Amino acid sequence: MESNDFIEKLIAEMTLEEKAAQMLQVPVSVVGMDEAREWARKGVGSFLNVIGDDMREIQRVVCEESRLKIPAVFGIDAVHGHCLNRRATIFPSQLAMAASFDRELVEKIGRVTATEVATEGIQWTFSPILCLARDPRWGRTNETFGEDKYLAGELGVAIIKGYQGEDLKDGSSVLACAKHFIGYGEATGARDSYDTEITFRKIRDEFLPPFRKAVDAGCATIMTAYGSIDGTPLTINDKALRGLLRDELGFDGFLITDWDTVNSLIRRQRVCDNHGDASRLAAAAGNDMIMCSTEFYDAIVQQVREGKLQESVLDEAVRHILTIKLRQGLWEKPLKTGIPGSIGCDAHHEVALKAARESVVLLSNNGVLPVRNDRKIRKIAVIGPNADDIRAQYGDWTYFTHPVPGRETEPERPYVTLLEGVKEQLQDTDIKVVYSYGCSVNRRFYYKGNYPDTGAFMEQVYADNDHDAEFYKEMPYVNEAAAVARESDLVILALGDNYTQAGEYTDRADLGLSGMQGALLRVLSTLHVPIVTVLISSKPLAIPDVVKKSDAVICAFNGGMYSGRAVAEAIFGKLNPRGRLPISFPVMTGQVPVYYNQLPGWHEGRYVDCPAEPLFAFGEGLSYTWYEYSGLKFDKETKTVSVDVKNTGDMDGVEVVQVYVNDVVSSVMTAVKNLAAFCTVDLKAGEQKTVELKLDDEAFSIIRPDETSVIEPGEFIIMAGHSSKDEDQIKISVEF
């Protein structure tokens, strides 16, 4: 990190208290404006969860009333658009946008998000998540780019470039924050913020690569994870924070803890019993900024005063923080400018529509899709709890789930739900569209349209878990849906989960369809009306029955404000689906972990009561055309793969070419295959192109038990194809 006279002079001038304040991030949504002003006068370094006039007022107090007038940096969770602002552009979740496998698109999403965040004046977003979701029981699966380290790293770099642009001083550039360091999604039992029994070798092999790419891309900040590694909380894990992140990766930005994790050391993880020890250990381990644990301020001053901690530790933390503030030009411009009028503008909405279209994954289709207007279809029934529920379509980290500043419950237009998208597609035809709610997703009702209780968001949570009571109370809606379906020529059924089942504190023990959705599907499937099921969910669900009973299945995840339009375009053939799964779907919950890059060695390779294969595999996704691979070659000198890809169907399309590598024999066990490169290629009907993809050393390296990385001589299998499945690939053997 560059040394800088301006920063060194400032540090020399700062009192111990001012250094402690600079290391603190205060949650305005918790302390309120009066206390926030007091912290601002103390010269606090950062605030979070505040926007608009309140944010500008706090910055005014910092810059006019604190002694050294060091501008504060304001952070917010703009993780799939600036979604905590009701008028902002709301993109597909990270998991949904990952289905695009499109680096350019994801960078554009980052740029638009940064512009809208910066237009509010905010200089920092706590994004991207680079954790891997290898067990979809984890509540925060939707926030990740899926299960694969290579895909997460590539898309993480893309969105960081979008956020930070070429110059952090740019009026529309904001600080990115790669999170949560490290291995957070790998906790035992996929339990949020729980202990992770992984080794540092495994960390280097599986979880570090995306963060290395983020650091190499100049990511300005990183966030420490809630959890612990083999009993040592990440917050005080200096082997991870100082050893890996600082010393090895050379990270030169600043490191912030997650929400109140210093107090979690006392309250939750119980490795300390007082604020002094907790604050000292967190600072000593390398955390530069402390999120929300305001007790840190007095405690750390006392620790230094009592000689338990060198003041130089605070100097180093403050130096990291001030260096980033200097790179952002905060002294010249204490608040970002962005582009006035850009929040929710048409150009930004175009990017959201493009993202929604590229995120649509066609999982199964017996030929019922695309639906053509061939007069056989006179009436279409749109049914299901997620058919017309924008909350389910938006998912987590939107102004419904984390409202800032006030609690908003009513959706803000524009957006297009699936029901509205279907109506759009059919508005110039004489095909009738009817709608029926069918049932709730998880015993929380959202009534709309033709029900006894219309318009209100009602929580009707049953006092007990009695299935009969639940069944009894929902049967009227199931029966009504059946009556509607019986009179129709096609059913479009929207199932999944909703935002009460996504995010922190929402890990699931059962990935099957919740509530009465399974019963609804069973009833509808007895009517011999074709069913197109659309999965609007925050994560993969164990839905073998849905696949069996549906004529087609489309996965939209949380596809953002225009997902309803994109899915409807796919159903009616205006859009040739191009999405590919960034995460595997289990056949049943007990099958997880079911990620594609498994190690070899499992006796039988399956449970006796479950198939070996996942329900759907990583990289899988159909389209209305087909792609053929041939001529796979590998140039050892340049480590470049070339392969011919042909569109053999009668519809233009976009193929996601995927390249995987297997190290046939290695001194430590390695995955049966790992994604090593991908790209998208436009192919007209009948067109063939030769695609070239460069592999980096990491594709052939292993991490030995002594944690060193090496490429061992021997045979490697290189595979290229349409998904991670063997049957979708062609392969060659190469010798190193």
Ligand code: GLC
């Ligand atoms: C939350 C999340 C983290 C988020 C932070 C600030 O608890 O773990 O991802 O950025 O707190 O909201």
